[in-house]
Amino acid sequence: MSLAEPSPQHISVLRKYFGHSTFRSMQWEIIYSVLEQKRDACVIMSTGYGKSLCYQYPAVYSKGLTIVVSPLISLMKDQVLSLEMANIKACLLGSAQTSKADALNSLFSGDIRVLYITPEWIATDSAKQTLQDLQKKIKIVVVAIDEAHCVSQWGFDFRSSYRNLGKLRKILPNVPIMALTATATPIVRKDICNSLNLINPKYVCTGFDRKNLYFEVSKKTNIFFDLNKFMKKNGLKMFFEGATIIYCPTKKQTEAVAQELKSNRIECEVYHADIPLNKRNAVHENFVKDKLKIVVATVAFGMGIDKPDVRRVIHYGAPKDIESYYQEVGRAGRDGLPAICHIFYNEADIVLNRHIMLSNLTNDTYRSHKEKMAKVIEQYMETRLCRRQLLLSYFEDVSSSTTSDNAIIRQNCCDNCTNNKKTDKLQPDNNIDLTEDIQLVLKSAQALGGFFGLVAIVNFICGKKNDKLSKYTAHQLYGKGGYNTETFWKALGKLCLRESLLQQNPCSSFKEGNKFSFPISTVAVSDKGYEFIKYGKKSGILIDPSLDVLKMFKSKSAIKLKDVYKGDGTLDIKLKNLHEEKVSQSTSSAQNYRSQQATENTELENTIYSTLVMYRTTLAQQSDCMPYMIASNKLLIDVAKLKPKHVSELKNVEGFTEAKIDRFGKAIVDKVIEVCNKYSVDLKTENVNQCETNNSNSSVCDDFWDECDDSIFSEICDTDELQNCDVDRNVAISEVHSNLILKNDENPTKRKYCATESNELCQEIMAERNKMMIKKLKNNSLFRF
Numbered sequence: 001m002s003l004a005e006p007s008p009q010h011i012s013v014l015r016k017y018f019g020h021s022t023f024r025s026m027q028w029e030i031i032y033s034v035l036e037q038k039r040d041a042c043v044i045m046s047t048g049y050g051k052s053l054c055y056q057y058p059a060v061y062s063k064g065l066t067i068v069v070s071p072l073i074s075l076m077k078d079q080v081l082s083l084e085m086a087n088i089k090a091c092l093l094g095s096a097q098t099s100k101a102d103a104l105n106s107l108f109s110g111d112i113r114v115l116y117i118t119p120e121w122i123a124t125d126s127a128k129q130t131l132q133d134l135q136k137k138i139k140i141v142v143v144a145i146d147e148a149h150c151v152s153q154w155g156f157d158f159r160s161s162y163r164n165l166g167k168l169r170k171i172l173p174n175v176p177i178m179a180l181t182a183t184a185t186p187i188v189r190k191d192i193c194n195s196l197n198l199i200n201p202k203y204v205c206t207g208f209d210r211k212n213l214y215f216e217v218s219k220k221t222n223i224f225f226d227l228n229k230f231m232k233k234n235g236l237k238m239f240f241e242g243a244t245i246i247y248c249p250t251k252k253q254t255e256a257v258a259q260e261l262k263s264n265r266i267e268c269e270v271y272h273a274d275i276p277l278n279k280r281n282a283v284h285e286n287f288v289k290d291k292l293k294i295v296v297a298t299v300a301f302g303m304g305i306d307k308p309d310v311r312r313v314i315h316y317g318a319p320k321d322i323e324s325y326y327q328e329v330g331r332a333g334r335d336g337l338p339a340i341c342h343i344f345y346n347e348a349d350i351v352l353n354r355h356i357m358l359s360n361l362t363n364d365t366y367r368s369h370k371e372k373m374a375k376v377i378e379q380y381m382e383t384r385l386c387r388r389q390l391l392l393s394y395f396e397d398v399s400s401s402t403t404s405d406n407a408i409i410r411q412n413c414c415d416n417c418t419n420n421k422k423t424d425k426l427q428p429d430n431n432i433d434l435t436e437d438i439q440l441v442l443k444s445a446q447a448l449g450g451f452f453g454l455v456a457i458v459n460f461i462c463g464k465k466n467d468k469l470s471k472y473t474a475h476q477l478y479g480k481g482g483y484n485t486e487t488f489w490k491a492l493g494k495l496c497l498r499e500s501l502l503q504q505n506p507c508s509s510f511k512e513g514n515k516f517s518f519p520i521s522t523v524a525v526s527d528k529g530y531e532f533i534k535y536g537k538k539s540g541i542l543i544d545p546s547l548d549v550l551k552m553f554k555s556k557s558a559i560k561l562k563d564v565y566k567g568d569g570t571l572d573i574k575l576k577n578l579h580e581e582k583v584s585q586s587t588s589s590a591q592n593y594r595s596q597q598a599t600e601n602t603e604l605e606n607t608i609y610s611t612l613v614m615y616r617t618t619l620a621q622q623s624d625c626m627p628y629m630i631a632s633n634k635l636l637i638d639v640a641k642l643k644p645k646h647v648s649e650l651k652n653v654e655g656f657t658e659a660k661i662d663r664f665g666k667a668i669v670d671k672v673i674e675v676c677n678k679y680s681v682d683l684k685t686e687n688v689n690q691c692e693t694n695n696s697n698s699s700v701c702d703d704f705w706d707e708c709d710d711s712i713f714s715e716i717c718d719t720d721e722l723q724n725c726d727v728d729r730n731v732a733i734s735e736v737h738s739n740l741i742l743k744n745d746e747n748p749t750k751r752k753y754c755a756t757e758s759n760e761l762c763q764e765i766m767a768e769r770n771k772m773m774i775k776k777l778k779n780n781s782l783f784r785f
Contacts, residue, residue, distance in 0.1 A: 003028070003029060003032060004032065004036075006023060006028055010028075010061065013057070013060060013061045014057070015651075015658075016657065016658045017057075017060050017086055017087065017088055017657055017658070017659075018053055018056075018057065018086070018657060019086075019654065019655045019656045019657040019658075019660070020654060020655070021654065024049065024050055025206075026045075026204050026206055027050055027053060027054055029202075029204065030043055030054045030178070030202070030204055031054060031057050031058055033176075033202045034055075034058045034141065034142045034176050034178065035058050035061065035062065035141075037202075038174070038176050039176055039200065039201070039202050040176055040177050040178070040198040040199050040200065040201040040202070041176070041177075041178045041179070041198075041201055041202040041203075041204065042148075042179045042189060042192060042193050042198060042201045042202070042203050042204070043178060043179065043180045043181075043204050043205075044181060044182070044184050044189065044203075044204070044205040044206070044208075045180065045181075045182060045204070045205075045206045046182055046206055046207060046208055046209070046210055046330075047182045047210065047330040047331075047334055048210065048308070048333070048334040048335070048336055049206050051146075051180045051182070052079070054144075054178065054180070055068060055142055055144035055178055055180070056083070056088070056113075056114055058141045058142050059113045059114060059141045059142070060088055060113050062139075062141055063110075063113075064113075064138065064139040064140065064141035065107070065112060065113065065114075065115060065134060065138055065139065065140050065141060066113065066114045066115070066140075066141055066142050066143075066144060067115050067117060067131070067140055067142075067143045067144070068114060068115065068116045068117070068143075068144045068146055069117055069118070069119055069122070069143070069144065069145045069146060069165060069168075070116055070117075070118065070146045070147065071118070071119065071146075071147050071150055071159060071162070071303065072303055073092070073094055073118065074281070074284060075303065075305075075306060076092045076094075076116040076118075077092065078288065078306050078626065079116060079306065080092055080114075080116060081625055081626075081629065082306070082626075082629050083113075083114055085623075085625060085629045085630070085659065085660065085663075086657045086659050086660065087657070087658070087659035088113050088114065089106070089111050089112050089113050089114075090112060090113060090114040090115070090116065091103045091106060091107065091112050091115060091116070092115070092116040092117065093115065093116070093117045093118075093121050094117070094118045094120070094121055104130070107134060107138075108133070108134070108137060108138070110137075110138045118161075119159070119161040119162050119164065119165055120161050122164070122165065122167070122168065123161070123164060128171050131168075131171050131172060132171060132172070135172055135175065140172060140175045141175075141176075142175065142176045142177070142178055143168055143172060143175055143176070143177045143178070144177075144178045144179075144180060145162075145165060145177065145178065145179045145180065145196060146180055146181075147180075147181060147303070148162075148179035148180055148181040148184070148192050148196075149181040149183050149184050149188055149192070149323075149327075150162040151163060151165065151179070151191065151192050151195045151196060152184075152187075152188045152191035152192055152195065153191065153366070154185075154187050154188050154191050154366075154369055155183075155184070155188045155191075155323065157303075157324070157327070163195060165195070165196055166195055166196055166197045168196070169196070169197035169198075169199075170197075177196060177197075177198055179192050179193070179196055179198065179201075182208075182327070182330055183323055183326055183327045183330070183395070184395075185323070185394070185395055187369075189203070207392075208326070208391070208392055208395045208396065209388065209392055210330075210333065211412075212333045212336055212337060212338050212339060213329060213332060213333055213338075213339055213340075213341050214338065214339070214340050214341065214412060214413070214414065215329075215341050215342075215387040215388060215391075215413070215414040215415070216340065216341070216342040216343070216414065216415040217342070217343045217345070217380070217381045217387065217415065218342070218343075218344055218415075219344070219345065219346060220316070220317075220344045220345060220346045220349075223256065223257055223260040223261075223316070224260050224261075224264055226316070226344050227246075227257075227260075227261070227314070227316075230244070230312060230314070230340075230342075231266070236265075237265060238264060238265065238266055239266065239267075239293070240266070240293055240294055240312070241311070242293070242309070242310075242311030242312060243287065243290070243293055243294075243307060243309055243310045243311055243312075244293060244294045244295075244310070244311065244312040244313075244314065245294075245295050245297065245301070245302065245305075245310060245312070245313050245314070245331060245332075246268075246294065246295070246296045246297070246314045246315075246316055247297060247298070247299060247301075247302075247313070247314065247315045247316065247317070247319075247328060248296065248297070248298060248315075248316050248317050249298075249317040249318070249320070249349060249352070249353070250298070250317075251272040251273065251274055251298060253316065253317060254270050254271070254272050254296045254297060254298055255270060257296045257316055258270045258296040261294070261296070266294065267292070267293070267294065268292075268293075268294035268295065268296055269283045269286070269287075269292055269294070269295055269296070270283075270295075270296050270297070271283050271284075271295050271296070271297035271298070271300065271301040272297060272298040272300055272301075273298070273300050283295060283301075284301075284305070287305070287307065288305065288306070288307045288626045288628075289620065289621075289626055289627065290617055290620075290626075290627050299324065299328060302328060302331050305331055307331075307334070307626070307628060308334040308335035308628050308632050308633075309334075309335050309337070309628060309632070309633050310331050310332045310333065310334070310339065311332070311333070311337075311338075311339050311340070312332065312339060312340045312341075312342070313328060313329050313331055313332040313339070313340075313341050313342075314341075314342045314343075314344070315328070315342070315343045315344065315345070316344050317344070317345060317349045318343065318345035318346075318349035318350050318353055318377065318378075318381065319343065319377055320353045320356075320357070320374065320377070321353075321357075321370065321373035321374045321376070321377050322373050322374075322376040322377040322380060322391070322394055323373055325343075325377055325380075326391060326395070329341040335628075335632045335633050335634050336634055337633060337634060338412070343381060345381055347494070350378055350494075353374060354374060354504060354521070355521060357370050357371070357374055375497075375498050375499075375500065376390070376394050378494075378498045379498055382494075382495075382498065382546035383416065383546065384416060384546070385416060386413060386414055386416055386417050386420075387413075387414040387415070387416060388413050388414050388417075433537075434492070434549070435536045435537050437481075437484070437492055438492065438495075438496060438501065438532065439532065439533055439536060440461060440477070440480060440481055441457065441461065441489065441492055441493055441496050441502075442496065442501060442502070442525050442529045442530075442532060442533050443477055443533060444457050444460050444461050444477050444480075444481075445457050445502055445523055445524060445525050445529075446525050446533070447460070447472065447475055447477055448460060448472065449524075450505070450522055450523070450524030450525070451522060452468070452522060452523065453521060453522055453523055454490070454493045454494070454497070454502075454523050455490075456468060456469060457493060457523060458486060458489045458490050458493060459486075460472060460475075460477070460478060461477070461479075461480060461481035461489050462479065462481055462482060462486050462489060463478055463479025463480075463481075463482055464486075488549070491546065491549045492549055493523075494546070495546050495549055496529070497523070498546070499528075500526055500528050500529075501525070501526060501528055501529035501532055502523050502524065502525060502526060502529055503523070503524055503525075503526040503529075504521040504522070504523055505521055505522045505523075505524065603679075604643075604675075604676070604679050605640045605641060605643075606640075607675055607679060608639070608640040608643065608672055608675050608676070609636055609637060609639075609640040611671060611675050612631075612636045612639060612640065612668065612671060612672070613633070613636060615667075615668075615671050616630050616631060616636065619664055619667065623663075630660065630664055631655070631656070631660070631664075631668075632655060634655070635653060635654075635655040635656065638653045638654065638655075639653055639668065639672065640672075643672055643676060644669050644672060645669070645672075645673060646669065647661065647665040647666050647669050649669075650665050650668070650669065
């Protein structure tokens with residue numbers, strides 16, 4: 001049965017209430033199945049693709065009611081406010097809500113289009129009758145289960161309250177149920193459908209690849225040294241450009257990271273379970289309202305964050321498993337603009353995560369599943385191959401060699417791909433033979449009978465004297481690995497654990513004095529390991545050597561990594577400011593990152609954009625909402641490119657709803673006109689950009705620009721206006737001097753200057769400086785117009 005195209009009426013509603021002129025691929029397919037087929041659906045849709053439209057649109061179009069089950073009150077409040085900004089009536093009901101009367105009155109009057117409820121509210125005595133009465137009176141179009149992975153016991157974020165949502169099928173037998181999530185493996189998808197009692201559900205998966213995210217991993221060294229690579233400097237002040245979430249494994253570590261940042265005068269706040277609720281709410285609100293740029297948190301922070309312009313998610317410490325990690329990095333770059341996902345880790349993180357996981361789980365099947373999830377994140381952190389492909393292969397349940405785009409090394413993909421492209425030395429077909437080395441590790445573990453940990457096994461292989469190993473020194477394998485280093489054998493042992501050739505058995509932490517030791521475990525050969533001992537290469541078990549192993553492999557066939565690695569063992573990725581690539585507040589990305597959607601922006605467009613970003617904050621404060629609810633960064637980029645002179649032109653900007661145009665359109669257009677009028681007269685930017693350079697004089701050009709700026713700055717500081725402006729003069733000069741930023745481009749005549757502060761006098765100084773710059777350019781023989 002072919003899918004009918006959306007009618008003009010469908011598109012009219014889409015344009016008016018959601019600001020789009022077309023549906024994205026699969027959105028209309030899902031909506032059509034609800035409106036016309038009344039069919040259940042299981043929707044796996046990547047973050048930022050538009051899940052919410054799939055369940056909000058049917059109610060708006062049919063003038064019915066969509067019920068959305070969501071796990072967090074804070075998230076529901078933000079979504080209700082966002083809908084109301086688009087002139088779509090919405091409300092919420094929760095089990096702890098004190099005043100439900102107004103919400104219920106609005107619901108039964110038919111005014112509400114989207115109702116948000118908690119799973120706990122569904123468990124209350126009144127929920128069943130309320131839902132059935134609503135169905136009789138106003139027609140419930142669809143029930144949407146958001147964050148549906150919480151239903152599954154096989155998922156990373158199982159919630160028992162979600163497990164009871166299967167009763168909705170009995171309460172509302174004729175209403176389609178739509179389960180939605182961005183994170184679900186095949187086993188989780190199946191569990192979702194079974195638990196929610198979905199009937200012949202329509203299964204839709206848009207894929208898991210978010211191409212605007214760049215993945216990086218490096219080893220921990222020092223907190224400030226590690227994080228410093230992401231910072232910029234403004235005078236004496238260091239800062240992160242763009243909203244940043246720094247995740248830490250424990251509450252103690254969040255405090256340590258935050259303290260280190262604050263001691264270096266970097267503004268940030270901590271968020272974890274021990275922080276008082278009112279303070280946590282304040283951190284959440286300040287972050288989504290752009291009043292706070294950096295949050296250092298445990299994973300307790302994030303699910304309730306519907307902020308589209310998070311430019312960086314950093315894990316300072318190894319994530320506990322691959323599914324948690326994918327969900328957490330999903331909070332970056334929801335606006336579709338570039339964002340970075342970086343992990344800093346060390347071996348202690350992995351050991352602690354593994355100990356906590358193994359010691360808390362008693363069900364063998366479930367523990368095996370969790371172990372697999374943990375090993376994949378270890379493999380992700382240690383692999384020399386494409387990190388994106390490894391992520392996708394897990395969720396698509398296929399080999400990483402068969403995932404999409406496997407043959408293409410994308411420079412804006414991950415750190416490994418960037419370096420592979422740079423050196424061509426770490427391709428998949430450059431594998432080395434470690435069969436005999438791995439067999440020695442496995443046979444040594446076998447010889448020790450599974451009574452020792454990995455350190456003892458390494459000591460045994462290297463022949464180190466140890467009281468615990470005294471009775472094993474006569475064994476034929478003792479000291480057999482002397483041809484390589486202790487560090488190499490330790491790395492190879494970790495590789496065997498990651499590949500399930502060895503298995504760990506948890507031991508209780510022992511107490512020494514008043515202090516507890518680090519958790520320990522014993523290591524034994526697994527069934528897979530015994531198979532490898534017996535058959536070696538013939539077993540068909542393929543091992544992807546980790547970077548640590550490759551770096552220390554000493555045979556002639558070893559791959560030389562000196563061109564790829566720094567002395568500290570971290571990947572040599574040079575970051576550059578994405579501001580040079582598009583008019584945005586995005587942070588730095590990989591060296592030479594080029595977005596396909598980016599075009600060279602004029603100085604005028606940059607100025608319009610930065611002005612609109614600041615003005616958006618003002619409008620948000622006046623409207624008591626989040627800045628992104630007025631306009632996303634991408635939308636402001638489009639406005640800057642369009643440079644509208646009339647409010648009606650905003651209808652051509654994808655994402656502007658009719659309600660937002662009515663409410664904010666005139667103010668935004670007036671601000672654009674104000675900037676255009678000022679700079680089109682004073683800066684003559686287009687003329688400057690038309691300069692042509694004599695290539696043979698490039699070094700002379702560089703000297704000219706340096707001398708030109710120095711002389712102009714001196715002239716400005718001596719003007720009468722500055723001499724007569726009292727104390728503000730010193731402030732303005734200081735700001736101009738410290739914030740005068742030289743932005744290199746391929747053509748010296750395109751170098752841009754700007755003041756990053758909004759001080760009016762500072763801006764006047766810069767305007768005067770630019771006029772002088774143009775005059776000097778016209779008078780210089782190196783350039784012709």
